[in-house]
Every structure is written in structure tokens, then in C-alpha cells.
Amino acid sequence: MHHVAIVVYPGFELLDASGPASVFNVANRALAQRGSSPFYDVGMFSPHPGPVRSSSGVSIEAQSLAGLQPAEAQTLLIAGAEGEHLEPALSDPILMGEIPRLVAGAERFGSVCSGGFFLAALGLVDGRRVATHWDATGPLAKLFPNVSVDPEALYVVDGRLWTSGGVTCGIDMALAMVANDLNSTIAVEIAQRLVLYARRPGYQSQFSPVLQAQLTADGRFADLIDWIRANLHEPLDVRSLAARANLSDRSFHRKFVEATGATPARFVEKLRLDEARLLLSRGVPLKSVAAKVGLSPPSRFADAFERRFGIAPGLFRDMHSDP
Structure with a gap:
């Protein structure tokens, strides 16, 4: 199985984590209907395990980030948050200490929405092209001039680095991962099951x-x-x-x-x-x-x-x- 680790912390944006997780879960259901074994194993991880409260008030049960082994994070994704929750998370020594270790061993790593600030703050995306929520592109580019911030893209793939724009863009990026891992037919089927208007490519603008x-x-x-x-x-x-x-x-x-x-x-x-x-x-x-x-x-x-x-x-x- 392909292990997906989604990193959360107090005040994270719920859809940044649940959106991609739902895509991978529906992919497993689509495979089961074809008589195939599940492909994805998805887990939520936090520097402080246990119930982690999102900005919407919904809590999820997270496992210990420090206990996560690289083999259990073949795909590593970091959820985003609004500024008042993002700033304390960026100062969390466990969170900031564990991410580089896991990125080094991941087959694929990245972020959803403002989760890219963690990667940028750690110098893990210097010289790379990234996407983030349209409202955060200016601050991200200003704070980290060595990072090439795409101001419009839904998501950007740069080698093993995958970053997405705001909130629902994480779903688009996860669908692209499924198409890459399995095939486009299953990705389209997932989009239909999730009742999406369209399976949107990464180059499409966040500004409809x-x-x-x-x-x-x-x-x-x-x-x-x-x-x-x-x-x-x-x-x-x-x-x-x-x-x-x-x-x-x-x-x-x-x-x-x-x-x-x-x-x-x-x-x-x-x-x-x-x-x-x-x-x-x-x-x-x-x-x-x-x-x-x-x-x-x-x-x-x-x-x-x-x-x-x-x-x-x-x-x-x-x-x-x-x-």
C-alpha cells in the first residue's frame, strides 16, 4: 500500500486535510469495486497526538508526528491554516523539527493552501515553484524571495514536490496524484462520486x-x-x-x-x-x-x-x- 501522512495542528483548515483524504478513500472504494486491493493508507499526524481541533471547531484524532517513520509517509502533505493559527504552528519545535526528516524520506511531499509556509520557512522549497491560496501568494513571496510563487495555479508539480492553492484545490491535487499513481479513469470516477463540477488541471486559475x-x-x-x-x-x-x-x-x-x-x-x-x-x-x-x-x-x-x-x-x- 501507499502510505499518505497528512500533517495537522491546532487551528488547521479542515478541508485541507479531509478533502485529499476523501479522494484517497474513494480511490480505494473504486478499486474494491474492480476486485482490486486498496492502494492508499491515509493517516493524520500532529506534533501533539490525540484530538486536534480545526478552525471550524471539528476535531480529528491524530497520531504522533514524532513516531511517524519515513516508510509510513510515502506521500507527506501539510495542511494550511489562517494566520492566527499558522504563526504559532510555525514556532512549534516538534513540528518544525520533524518535517525535514520526513520530507527527506518521502517519495512525494507538499502542502495544501498555506501549508507551504512550513516548507518555505524550513528552506525546503528554495528555488522551487509552488502554489498557495491566492490571498497568501503575496506574503509568501515577500517573506521567502528564494521561492517562486505561482499567483494563480490550482496546484503545481515540481518533481516530487506537490503544492496546491486554497482549500478545495487540495482535492484537485489529490485527484492528480491518483491519476499519476493509478490511472485517469479512476480519477474521473472519483470526481463523479464527489459530485465535482469538473476535474480541474493544475494550470487552471484560482480566479474563476x-x-x-x-x-x-x-x-x-x-x-x-x-x-x-x-x-x-x-x-x-x-x-x-x-x-x-x-x-x-x-x-x-x-x-x-x-x-x-x-x-x-x-x-x-x-x-x-x-x-x-x-x-x-x-x-x-x-x-x-x-x-x-x-x-x-x-x-x-x-x-x-x-x-x-x-x-x-x-x-x-x-x-x-x-x-
Whole structure:
């Protein structure tokens, strides 16, 4: 079995630990249904064993970090926390003393969310590229200038180092680990079992254009944005969108820009290209992608994709699609 050790401490973010743990557990269930033995053995470890209270008030039972052997931590992940809980943990001599020992013997190590601060403080990621919660990228980069902090990525893989952005990004990273350890089919099945909207690749931004727009838009445009996302294959010109919003073309354009910070055309194209990138990572043919996201013919799609991402869609698919 592959042993996964998740490090927690008082005030840790519960989903940073429970999210990846759930992914590995569901992977074992998927294997059992295929008649195979479980692959993952997951344990929670803390410098102070026993019940460890998370920031949400839920406690988990943790084993002794000092008693953990390297063979029991083939994958070592450190959960994150908000600043008021992170600072005392960074001063815990047991925690800071045990992490380097376990990292040295791990096949794969990393962090979820602000857990990357532990690795950076110990000098374990100098010269390496890492991800963390978008709100922590600035402080992490400022405190540790020798670390290359990716300000947007959901997760980053740099050799045996795996780091993820905020909270739910740990689930995305764990799914990628499963795909690497087992296969992509099981990873997709896990995403379905967990009722995830999509299995998101690491390069996808933590800043969802839909979520950002829903945060600032009024109720009318929030509903419209949901409809746009579900109908990217449709003609989505200003006239049709304005009619759906029961506004004149001019009024709709002005109010949409005020609400979302982007023109309707630019907003729609961004959604289309983000969806196209997901489809390409699944190996969908270019012609089908162009049709699904409303950017036919393929030449139009290719021009828009390369303008946005700086790479031809065919090459992107070859580089990022699952084998």
C-alpha cells in the first residue's frame, strides 16, 4: 500500500486535510469495486497526538508526528491554516523539527493552501515553484524571495514536490496524484462520486471568471452568467443576451460592463476558451471543441486560443491530455 501522512495542528483548515483524504478513500472504494486491493493508507499526524481541533471547531484524532517513520509517509502533505493559527504552528519545535526528516524520506511531499509556509520557512522549497491560496501568494513571496510563487495555479508539480492553492484545490491535487499513481479513469470516477463540477488541471486559475462575476453582478446577471456557461455553443452576441436580460442592447452593454468589469464579448470569449482548455486536456478533437464552445470554424478557434494562451490548441492538447 501507499502510505499518505497528512500533517495537522491546532487551528488547521479542515478541508485541507479531509478533502485529499476523501479522494484517497474513494480511490480505494473504486478499486474494491474492480476486485482490486486498496492502494492508499491515509493517516493524520500532529506534533501533539490525540484530538486536534480545526478552525471550524471539528476535531480529528491524530497520531504522533514524532513516531511517524519515513516508510509510513510515502506521500507527506501539510495542511494550511489562517494566520492566527499558522504563526504559532510555525514556532512549534516538534513540528518544525520533524518535517525535514520526513520530507527527506518521502517519495512525494507538499502542502495544501498555506501549508507551504512550513516548507518555505524550513528552506525546503528554495528555488522551487509552488502554489498557495491566492490571498497568501503575496506574503509568501515577500517573506521567502528564494521561492517562486505561482499567483494563480490550482496546484503545481515540481518533481516530487506537490503544492496546491486554497482549500478545495487540495482535492484537485489529490485527484492528480491518483491519476499519476493509478490511472485517469479512476480519477474521473472519483470526481463523479464527489459530485465535482469538473476535474480541474493544475494550470487552471484560482480566479474563476464565473465566480468573480457572480460576486459583483446583480441577481439578473448572475442567472444570465449561469445560462451562458451552459450554452457556450449558442450564438452569444449582445443582441441575444440583451433580449434574454430584457434590456435594450445599449443598456445591457453598459450594465454588464459595470457589473462584471468586462464587455459581453470579452467575457463570453474568456468562458469559451477556459472551457476549451478543459476539453483539450481530456483529448477532445479540435473540431469538436470548437463546436462545443461556439468558436467554429476550427481556424477561428485556433486563432482565439493562441491569442489568449500563446500556444496552438493542438500542441496544448498533446502536452496536457491524459494518455
